[in-house]
Amino acid sequence: MASLVGSRVERKEDKRLLTGKGRYTADINIANQTYAAFVRSPHARAKIKKVDISKALKASGVVEILTGEEIATDKIGGLIAGWAIRSEDGSEMKVPANPPLAKDSANFVGEPIAVVFAESLDEAKDAADLVNVDYKVLKGVINTADAMKGEAIHDGIDKNLCYDWLLGDRKAVDEAFAKADKIIKVDLINNRCVPNAMEPRACVVDYNTASEEITLYTTSQNPHLSRLIMSAFGGVAPENKLRVVAPDVGGGFGSKINVYNEEIVCSWASKKMERPIKWVAERTESFLTDTHGRDHVTHAELAVTNDGKFLGFKNETIANLGAYARVFGTVTPTYLFGPCATGVYIIPAAYTNVKAVYTNTAPVDAYRGAGRPEATYTIERLVEKAAMELGIDRTEIRMRNFPTEFPFKQTLVHTVDSGDYVAGLEKAKQMADYDNFEARRKKSEANGKLRGIGVSSYFEACGIAPSAVVMSLGCGVGLWESSEVRFNPTGQVSVFTGAHSHGQGHDTTFAQIAADELGVGLDVVDVVHGDTDKGTFGMGTYGSRSLAVGGIAIVNACKKIVAKGKRVAAKMLEVSEDEIEFKDGEFVVTKSNKKKTIGEVAFACYLPGSRDSDFKSPLPEGEEPGLIETSFFDPANFSFPAGSHIAEVEIDPETGEVKVEKYTAVDDFGRIVNPLVVEGQVHGGIAQGIGQALHENTEYDETGQLITASYMDYTMPRADNFPEFNLGFTCTHATSNPLGVKGCGEAGAIASPPTIMNAVIDALGGQEITMPATAEKVWKACKALKKPNSKAA
Amino acid sequence: MTKVTIEVNGKKFSKDVADHTILSVFLRDNLNLTGTHVGCDTSQCGACVVHVDGKSIKSCSTLAADVNGSKVITIEGLVKEGKMHPMQEAFKKMHGLQCGFCTPGMVMSAIDLLKNKKNPTDTEIREWLEGNICRCTGYQNIVAAVKEAASKM
Numbered sequence: 041m042a043s044l045v046g047s048r049v050e051r052k053e054d055k056r057l058l059t060g061k062g063r064y065t066a067d068i069n070i071a072n073q074t075y076a077a078f079v080r081s082p083h084a085r086a087k088i089k090k091v092d093i094s095k096a097l098k099a100s101g102v103v104e105i106l107t108g109e110e111i112a113t114d115k116i117g118g119l120i121a122g123w124a125i126r127s128e129d130g131s132e133m134k135v136p137a138n139p140p141l142a143k144d145s146a147n148f149v150g151e152p153i154a155v156v157f158a159e160s161l162d163e164a165k166d167a168a169d170l171v172n173v174d175y176k177v178l179k180g181v182i183n184t185a186d187a188m189k190g191e192a193i194h195d196g197i198d199k200n201l202c203y204d205w206l207l208g209d210r211k212a213v214d215e216a217f218a219k220a221d222k223i224i225k226v227d228l229i230n231n232r233c234v235p236n237a238m239e240p241r242a243c244v245v246d247y248n249t250a251s252e253e254i255t256l257y258t259t260s261q262n263p264h265l266s267r268l269i270m271s272a273f274g275g276v277a278p279e280n281k282l283r284v285v286a287p288d289v290g291g292g293f294g295s296k297i298n299v300y301n302e303e304i305v306c307s308w309a310s311k312k313m314e315r316p317i318k319w320v321a322e323r324t325e326s327f328l329t330d331t332h333g334r335d336h337v338t339h340a341e342l343a344v345t346n347d348g349k350f351l352g353f354k355n356e357t358i359a360n361l362g363a364y365a366r367v368f369g370t371v372t373p374t375y376l377f378g379p380c381a382t383g384v385y386i387i388p389a390a391y392t393n394v395k396a397v398y399t400n401t402a403p404v405d406a407y408r409g410a411g412r413p414e415a416t417y418t419i420e421r422l423v424e425k426a427a428m429e430l431g432i433d434r435t436e437i438r439m440r441n442f443p444t445e446f447p448f449k450q451t452l453v454h455t456v457d458s459g460d461y462v463a464g465l466e467k468a469k470q471m472a473d474y475d476n477f478e479a480r481r482k483k484s485e486a487n488g489k490l491r492g493i494g495v496s497s498y499f500e501a502c503g504i505a506p507s508a509v510v511m512s513l514g515c516g517v518g519l520w521e522s523s524e525v526r527f528n529p530t531g532q533v534s535v536f537t538g539a540h541s542h543g544q545g546h547d548t549t550f551a552q553i554a555a556d557e558l559g560v561g562l563d564v565v566d567v568v569h570g571d572t573d574k575g576t577f578g579m580g581t582y583g584s585r586s587l588a589v590g591g592i593a594i595v596n597a598c599k600k601i602v603a604k605g606k607r608v609a610a611k612m613l614e615v616s617e618d619e620i621e622f623k624d625g626e627f628v629v630t631k632s633n634k635k636k637t638i639g640e641v642a643f644a645c646y647l648p649g650s651r652d653s654d655f656k657s658p659l660p661e662g663e664e665p666g667l668i669e670t671s672f673f674d675p676a677n678f679s680f681p682a683g684s685h686i687a688e689v690e691i692d693p694e695t696g697e698v699k700v701e702k703y704t705a706v707d708d709f710g711r712i713v714n715p716l717v718v719e720g721q722v723h724g725g726i727a728q729g730i731g732q733a734l735h736e737n738t739e740y741d742e743t744g745q746l747i748t749a750s751y752m753d754y755t756m757p758r759a760d761n762f763p764e765f766n767l768g769f770t771c772t773h774a775t776s777n778p779l780g781v782k783g784c785g786e787a788g789a790i791a792s793p794p795t796i797m798n799a800v801i802d803a804l805g806g807q808e809i810t811m812p813a814t815a816e817k818v819w820k821a822c823k824a825l826k827k828p829n830s831k832a833a
Numbered sequence: 834m835t836k837v838t839i840e841v842n843g844k845k846f847s848k849d850v851a852d853h854t855i856l857s858v859f860l861r862d863n864l865n866l867t868g869t870h871v872g873c874d875t876s877q878c879g880a881c882v883v884h885v886d887g888k889s890i891k892s893c894s895t896l897a898a899d900v901n902g903s904k905v906i907t908i909e910g911l912v913k914e915g916k917m918h919p920m921q922e923a924f925k926k927m928h929g930l931q932c933g934f935c936t937p938g939m940v941m942s943a944i945d946l947l948k949n950k951k952n953p954t955d956t957e958i959r960e961w962l963e964g965n966i967c968r969c970t971g972y973q974n975i976v977a978a979v980k981e982a983a984s985k986m
Contacts, residue, residue, distance in 0.1 A: 050925055050926060050928075051925070053933070054924070054925040054930060054933075055917065055925065056933075057930060057933030057936055058908075058924055058925060058930065058933070058936060058940065059868070059908065059909065059911070059912050059917065060866065060868015060869070060907065060937055061868065061909075062868070062934075063867075064867075064934065066867075066870075066871070067861075067867035162851075236968055237932070238870075238872045238878065238935045238966065238967065238968050238969075239870070239872065239932065239934040240871075240872065288932075288933065289932065290870075290872075290932045290933065290934030290935075291934060291969055293968070323874055323878075324874075542932050543931035543932030543933070543969045544931070545931070716928045719928070720928045720969075720970060720974055723970055723971035723972075723973045723974065724931065724969045724970055724971045727970075727971030727972065728968070750873070750875050750877075751878060752875050752877060756877075756966050756968075758959075758962075758963050758966060758972075759958070759959040759960075759962040759963060759965070759972040759975065759976065760956075760959040760960050760962075762959075762971060762972060762973070764955065764973060764976075765971065765973055
């Protein structure tokens with residue numbers, strides 16, 4: 041039987057999604073539902089003096105209006121930070137309360153103050169306009185770099201500082217820097233991005249008055265985790281009375297990890313009103329209130345020798361958390377960032393210091409890559425600049441500092457189990473025709489264009505994560521994953537997983553894994569996820585963890601199925617267990633070639649006998665009936681995908697437009713389950729990274745108004761912004777899991793921003809430019825060039 | 834209120850709706866055809882594209898009353914006798930979709946392109962799809978799917 045793992049299998053979920061039969065949250069309607077409209081703060085920072093709902097209550101169709109007062113009275117808890125981070129001085133991080141409906145103060149534009157429920161959406165929106173909130177408007181703290189100098193926006197949080205965190209050894213770094221021939225320095229801004237999943241957030245809540253159970257349909261990447269948080273911290277309902285269903289979800293990219301105000305408020309209100317509720321975000325509400333990503337201001341230095349050896353690294357970063365600390369908000373700029381700061385290089389001394397600040401902007405949390413794109417951007421800008429300043433080829437300087445022996449113990453945290461960074465970069469160079477670049481540069485020059493080439497080599501720590509490690513670093517929960525595999529008496533298999541697919545294709549890839557393990561056809565395997573009432577508790581999908589953690593739980597549950605099957609087959613075939621081999625779905629007696637299929641064995645598992653009966657059960661004595669097995673898998677290590685990307689851009693100095701001419705990506709994801717799906721993940725990640733590098737910027741004005749709050753203003757990359765990406769793969773198997781797999785979901789978004797920016801800066805002769813390198817900025821930079829493509833410092 | 838009579842996917846519907854009802858709402862809420870998605874409300878993302886009298890339009894910025902008497906095809910109307918349209922087949926074969934949210938609009942838009950241009954180049958496909966935003970695929974496999982469909986249609 042040919043292995044399904046490794047095959048380009050077309051996706052099982054596609055027919056449903058292609059024929060309009062997908063079922064997204066906004067597609068769900070419950071009889072007698074009310075419609076919610078939220079009253080949101082129009083101010084970035086204001087005291088709430090009074091919320092007057094009297095006029096709105098009289099409006100047509102209004103069922104109920106609730107405010108922060110009722111939330112407080114009913115003791116409904118707020119939104120939470122999932123990781124406790126300690127400052128360098130040992131003190132605990134400072135976290136403000138974040139009630140689902142603001143009662144006393146509003147801290148970003150779009151923060152919910154009150155909610156109107158009405159018989160129709162139009163009536164709800166009209167009545168929301170009649171809610172009169174009396175604000176005392178205060179001067180907001182908006183800018184990341186200046187946040188510590190501003191007035192404290194939360195009581196008791198001095199300098200707006202959540203924590204001042206250090207990873208590494210300052211003294212060792214000082215000593216390394218003292219020995220350096222040259223110090224390379226960069227000042228960088230990692231621009232704030234809005235994740236922009238195409239499906240706006242939504243929730244539909246149905247309270248069952250008989251069972252007293254709340255069912256919440258919602259746009260979540262992690263329904264079980266959402267239920268846990270809403271129950272434990274929100275106090276909305278006990279877990280057994282709260283069912284969270286995340287049906288088809290239209291993209292997440294980190295923005296659908298958090299439990300949001302609207303989900304808590306609508307769940308609480310549905311029970312209170314004994315009416316179902318529907319809420320669907322408009323796109324501008326998504327821009328204002330979805331968690332954003334990145335937003336770092338960084339000064340970093342690399343100590344080097346004249347022959348290009350790296351001696352030491354330091355990184356001083358201010359990270360903007362926005363108005364509140366959310367689930368992955370505090371860990372993204374620390375443990376998801378600092379440990380990856382030294383990149384794929386041997387750097388004997390390093391530290392990263394992060395000051396995380398509160399501002400009157402939307403909360404910032406995980407966004408595809410979460411911390412690792414920021415880390416990679418910093419080190420890869422430094423390395424490229426070092427190559428330029430030392431006059432060493434940009435690929436050569438990387439090769440000189442790559443580790444070549446694995447496992448590789450990094451200076452800061454990680455022990456990287458496997459990799460071959462040299463092979464990845466060599467392959468990328470060859471695929472990108474790197475050695476002939478200068479000829480292409482001259483050709484562009486002849487046409488009046490500026491051509492540049494950029495490289496980045498990256499690794500990342502994903503497949504989050506070993507529970508003991510993350511909990512020792514401040515995570516509130518373990519990050520294992522679970523699976524239950526049910527082999528039905530008539531031969532089909534249901535695979536339940538705690539991971540969640542919102543585009544990743546788990547229905548297919550997880551079925552490939554289970555089908556291979558059990559030796560059955562792909563058509564008889566169904567993957568079930570996204571419903572806390574179905575299957576085991578799980579932590580969900582983010583941090584490129586679904587396969588490397590959740591996939592292994594499936595493998596292990598299948599192995600238990602086979603182990604039990606072997607015991608039963610032995611009895612059926614009247615041999616001892618060790619005489620049986622399981623292969624391609626059959627239990628075979630190696631000596632006699634007598635066999636039973638796994639289907640026959642599964643059926644037999646449901647036929648228990650008893651000592652006193654004449655019925656001869658195929659089950660061994662003492663064996664429980666049924667063929668259902670569960671596994672909870674806690675990984676021993678992170679997974680460490682790595683690779684090298686090379687981009688070529690061409691700039692028109694007359695317009696400043698940057699055209700990505702070529703993009704080559706060579707990645708090592710270990711063993712690949714489905715190349716079709718993995719390539720799609722890489723394409724999407726690269727596109728998001730190019731979006732950040734060239735197009736996307738989240739712009740708040742000085743009063744805290746988000747001026748890029750629609751697709752008219754925020755530049756989403758479109759089909760004509762990209763060339764065809766050229767993908768290649770190398771493969772070193774992960775040693776920390778039995779499939780040998782590494783995460784692939786975020787790599788593209790991690791590697792591409794520095795790749796593109798290195799190319800743009802190369803085209804500009806070394807002139808620094810901040811992301812996004814829009815036509816306006818690049819045009820100005822071109823004007824500053826003495827002559828096209830002169831090698832300015 | 835306005836009486837709107839439209840033929841949708843070959844079936845005639847007549848409904849009394851508020852004057853300001855937009856076509857995407859009419860399809861989703863009045864006819865329960867939820868395959869047409871709404872990803873923005875500024876006519877930018879293209880998830881809501883349907884065909885009106887054979888041409889692709891954004892249903893989120895069209896009044897239902899304005900298409901009174903027209904023939905509308907939505908993503909649900911492409912399947913004939915249980916068989917997907919060649920464009921749908923091509924999207925599946927080339928992995929032209931991930932989360933599936935932009936997909937209905939993308940497919941409807943792409944079909945309209947091939948009506949006007951039998952064998953478009955990569956550039957023509959990318960420029961035509963400029964009004965459809967996808968966050969998952971980086972567009973590469975969408976372009977590949979449209980070319981694949983062009984070779985089959």
